[in-house]
Amino acid sequence: MKHTAPMNVFAWHRAVTALAALVVAVVFSAIVIGDAAVAQTGGSVPGNALGTTADSEFWRQIRQGESGTVAGANEQAGTLIQSEGDNWRAMRNGPLSKWGGWALFGTVALLSIFFVARGRIKIGAGASGKTMTRFNLFERMSHWLLAVSFIILAVSGLNLLYGRYVFLPLIGADAFGAITLYGKLAHNYVAFGFMAGLFLVFLLWIKENIPNRHDLTWLNQGGGMFNDAHPPAKKFNAGQKMVFWIVIVAGVSISVSGWSLLYPFRYEMIAPTFEWFNWMGFNWVPVDLTAHQEMQYTQLWHAIVALLFIAAIIAHIYIGTLGMEGAFDAMSSGEVDTNWAMEHHSLWAEEEMSEASAKEAPASAAE
Amino acid sequence: MARMKFLCDAERCIECNACVTACKNEHEVPWGINRRRVVTINDGGPGERSISVACMHCSDAPCMAVCPVDCFYQTDEGVVLHSKDLCIGCGYCFYACPFGAPQYPQVGNFGSRGKMDKCTFCNGGPEDDHSDAEFRSYGRNRLGEGKLPLCAEMCSTRALLAGDGDRVSDIYRERVIARGFGSGAWGWGRAYPGQGS
Ligand code: HEM
Numbered sequence: 001m002k003h004t005a006p007m008n009v010f011a012w013h014r015a016v017t018a019l020a021a022l023v024v025a026v027v028f029s030a031i032v033i034g035d036a037a038v039a040q041t042g043g044s045v046p047g048n049a050l051g052t053t054a055d056s057e058f059w060r061q062i063r064q065g066e067s068g069t070v071a072g073a074n075e076q077a078g079t080l081i082q083s084e085g086d087n088w089r090a091m092r093n094g095p096l097s098k099w100g101g102w103a104l105f106g107t108v109a110l111l112s113i114f115f116v117a118r119g120r121i122k123i124g125a126g127a128s129g130k131t132m133t134r135f136n137l138f139e140r141m142s143h144w145l146l147a148v149s150f151i152i153l154a155v156s157g158l159n160l161l162y163g164r165y166v167f168l169p170l171i172g173a174d175a176f177g178a179i180t181l182y183g184k185l186a187h188n189y190v191a192f193g194f195m196a197g198l199f200l201v202f203l204l205w206i207k208e209n210i211p212n213r214h215d216l217t218w219l220n221q222g223g224g225m226f227n228d229a230h231p232p233a234k235k236f237n238a239g240q241k242m243v244f245w246i247v248i249v250a251g252v253s254i255s256v257s258g259w260s261l262l263y264p265f266r267y268e269m270i271a272p273t274f275e276w277f278n279w280m281g282f283n284w285v286p287v288d289l290t291a292h293q294e295m296q297y298t299q300l301w302h303a304i305v306a307l308l309f310i311a312a313i314i315a316h317i318y319i320g321t322l323g324m325e326g327a328f329d330a331m332s333s334g335e336v337d338t339n340w341a342m343e344h345h346s347l348w349a350e351e352e353m354s355e356a357s358a359k360e361a362p363a364s365a366a367e
Numbered sequence: 368m369a370r371m372k373f374l375c376d377a378e379r380c381i382e383c384n385a386c387v388t389a390c391k392n393e394h395e396v397p398w399g400i401n402r403r404r405v406v407t408i409n410d411g412g413p414g415e416r417s418i419s420v421a422c423m424h425c426s427d428a429p430c431m432a433v434c435p436v437d438c439f440y441q442t443d444e445g446v447v448l449h450s451k452d453l454c455i456g457c458g459y460c461f462y463a464c465p466f467g468a469p470q471y472p473q474v475g476n477f478g479s480r481g482k483m484d485k486c487t488f489c490n491g492g493p494e495d496d497h498s499d500a501e502f503r504s505y506g507r508n509r510l511g512e513g514k515l516p517l518c519a520e521m522c523s524t525r526a527l528l529a530g531d532g533d534r535v536s537d538i539y540r541e542r543v544i545a546r547g548f549g550s551g552a553w554g555w556g557r558a559y560p561g562q563g564s
């Protein structure tokens with residue numbers, strides 16, 4: 001047995017050493033593996049690599065328009081989700097179309113009521129048979145350039161907004177698609193005719209459209225629209241001046257927004273405008289806009305101005321044709337009846353006539 | 368009937384752009400147009416993630432709603448397609464699309480963008496299935512051949528999944544459970560609202 005004792009002692013030593021080694025190994029590897037365990041879940045790819053940002057936070061940022069980079073593409077492509085498009089769609093297909101439709105429909109309805117109640121405004125003294133020149137050929141050409149291009153723009157523009165609901169079911173997708181394509185082309189090119197017409201009309205008539213004291217009298221008497229009063233006026237009465245300034249302001253605004261739609265993603269117009277709004281005191285308007293938002297707001301503004309503009313011009317067309325006897329001559333032949341001129345533009349007519357007789361007077365004196 | 372959906376697993380996408388290339392080649396997409404793109408967030412920084420994105424074939428698709436000529440249609444499988452014969456190139460679908468999917472052959476030259484082009488879920492267009500005309504305008508009709516979109520088939524890490532929405536979300540759910548992190552069915556909340564993910 002003596003032999004066995006050293007062996008036992010040896011085995012005991014071995015066991016202790018092995019155990020100690022195992023403990024050290026376990027503790028040590030626990031330290032080493034412990035670190036790795038943070039990075040490896042279930043032995044697969046490292047996750048939680050977002051640092052202090054939670055996964056859900058990361059997805060929320062993307063949902064709200066956070067953008068990244070795209071190899072070889074433009075900056076815009078980096079945006080993963082732009083929710084503003086939903087707002088634009090809701091506005092355009094919702095309130096814009098709805099209220100725009102009502103504005104147009106309402107204007108026509110009001111004018112019809114007016115026509116039934118008031119009838120055509122006649123020349124009180126009847127036609128004299130004598131005429132005087134109101135607009136020369138150049139003025140008339142400028143007006144018609146503006147007017148014809150406006151009508152083409154209005155019809156092709158309204159078709160983009162409403163045609164799908166009004167004409168498409170009537171004529172079918174193919175015919176409607178073809179017409180709308182030509183309408184769009186017309187809209188894009190005729191726009192330049194409109195801008196030229198606007199510029200000419202502005203230069204030609206700005207001088208006579210500066211407001212003066214007669215405008216107050218005219219407005220006070222309702223322009224003689226609702227009674228038979230004929231308030232004095234020079235070449236343009238207050239009502240016509242209002243049309244002039246509506247055309248100029250709306251025309252410039254619609255041209256500028258239209259230009260930006262024509263060359264999309266090239267201009268920043270809305271952000272500076274909104275900055276100016278805020279400067280004026282509306283501190284809630286967003287000024288940090290994406291390129292997409294620029295286009296969306298531009299399109300909405302273009303359409304809002306267009307709809308109001310068209311409503312105003314419907315009224316202008318009414319009074320220039322159906323609504324008033326003798327008015328259309330001013331823009332067709334350019335020659336108006338002297339009695340019409342005396343009734344609607346007394347100061348202008350008197351001035352013109354005295355100028356004419358002043359010119360004639362020396363001639364007759366020389367005879 | 369299957370509801371076709373895309374899902375890109377951002378924990379797997381390595382921004383190799385194979386999906387972009389596969390698509391471009393399969394459909395012979397015109398110069399300057401990529402129907403799919405890979406967006407990298409935090410590029411080069413900690414927590415960098417890449418996501419492959421194309422048309423998501425939305426439910427209640429915004430592009431369909433705003434098109435002035437109503438040239439979109441949605442198939443029984445939920446794929447959003449459009450007619451290039453009818454498209455007037457107005458650009459409105461691009462203003463409306465949440466995912467920036469619609470593309471145009473020309474950039475804004477005088478309002479003439481040309482006919483809109485976008486991902487078709489490899490399902491062609493309104494022309495006769497597998498006709499030359501269909502291929503020329505819209506590319507291959509793989510769905511019509513019983514195959515799934517090539518971008519997803521080609522994805523080496525299987526980050527991009529395409530197919531029946533239920534199958535896709537099952538696969539994704541299994542992955543998330545197995546690896547224990549990274550749930551973000553990218554874009555689904557926006558593209559398929561109210562359908563869960
Ligand atoms: C004068 C310069 C103008 C320019 C450069 C212009 C340009 C444009 C452009 C580029 C579009 C987008 C669709 C397209 O690509 O054709 C558009 C839409 C439209 N435009 Fe104009 N336009 C102008 C004047 C007008 C005028 C005078 C009117 C109305 C009287 C008008 C009414 C509209 C309407 C209603 C739309 C459609 C809006 C919608 O679909 O929501 N535009 N315009």
Ligand code: SF4
Pocket residue numbers: 421422423424425428429430431447463464465466467468469485
């Ligand atoms: S992702 Fe864009 S293009 Fe595709 S269906 Fe949705 S809105 Fe339309």
Ligand code: SF4
Pocket residue numbers: 430433434435436437438449453454455456457458459460461469482483
């Ligand atoms: S670009 Fe073409 S498809 Fe897109 S909204 Fe305009 S007409 Fe429709």
